[in-house]
Structure formats: C-alpha cells, structure tokens
Amino acid sequence: MVSPQSQEASRQFAEKKNLTMELLVDSGNQAAKSFGLVYTVPDDLKKVYQQFNIHVDKNNADGSWDLPVSARYIIDTDAKIRYAQVNADYTVRPDPSHTIEALKNL
Numbered sequence: 001m002v003s004p005q006s007q008e009a010s011r012q013f014a015e016k017k018n019l020t021m022e023l024l025v026d027s028g029n030q031a032a033k034s035f036g037l038v039y040t041v042p043d044d045l046k047k048v049y050q051q052f053n054i055h056v057d058k059n060n061a062d063g064s065w066d067l068p069v070s071a072r073y074i075i076d077t078d079a080k081i082r083y084a085q086v087n088a089d090y091t092v093r094p095d096p097s098h099t100i101e102a103l104k105n106l
Contacts, residue, residue: 001019001021001022001023001024002023002024002025002026002031002032002068003023003024003025003026003068004025004026004027004028004029004032004060004061004062004064004066004067004068005023005025005059005060005061006025006027006059006060006061007025007061009058009059009060009061010023010025011023025061026068027061027062028061028062028064028066029062029064029066029067029068032068032069032071035071035073037068037069037071037086038066038067038068038069039066039067039069040064040065040066040067041056041065041066041067046065069086069087069088069090070086070087070088070089070090070092070093071084071085071086071087072084072085072086072093072094072099073085074099074102074103074106076106082102082106083099083102083103083106085098085099
C-alpha cells in the first residue's frame with residue numbers, strides 16, 4: 001500500500017489494523033500526482049474530519065490536506081498500465097481476487 005502518511009503514522013496505522021503488508025510513504029503525493037489522483041480536502045470537510053479527530057495534515061508526511069483517490073494498478077516492466085481500478089469513493093474497492101485474476105490473465 002502507498003500512502004502520503006508519514007512513516008510513523010503508517011507504522012501506527014499498520015499496528016492498529018494488524019497489517020502485515022509493507023506500507024510505502026509517498027511524501028507529497030508525488031506518485032499519486034503523476035497519475036492525476038490527488039485532491040485537497042475542502043475546508044468544510046476539514047471541519048468534519050477534525051470533529052472526528054481525523055487530522056490529515058498531522059498524518060501526512062508533508063503536512064498538507066492532500067489525499068490520493070483510491071486506485072489499484074498493475075504496471076508491466078515496460079511501464080505500461082495493464083490494469084486499473086480507480087474510484088473517487090474510497091469505500092468502493094475491487095476485491096483482491098479481481099486483481100489476482102487480472103495478473104493471471106497477463
């Protein structure tokens with residue numbers, strides 16, 4: 001998983017969720033920006049997040065309120081995108097079996 005969160009915030013998240021996968025830091029959302037996947041949390045939504053003690057700026061390595069859109073890619077060794085699933089709704093994600101099936105079909 002790739003996230004703009006700092007290494008420490010990612011470590012805490014992984015521990016809280018009992019994740020065993022490696023979490024990579026995309027400081028400043030540089031990788032996400034290269035795919036056109038970054039947005040800034042609007043001011044009205046920032047207030048809602050803060051009411052729920054969600055502080056994107058404190059967790060992000062660069063201190064911003066920028067977040068990536070949820071996306072999953074398979075990129076081949078020639079840098080060609082062979083599979084893409086992108087959804088602005090972070091709660092909508094493909095089942096991992098779809099990605100595995102896409103890998104098998106390459």
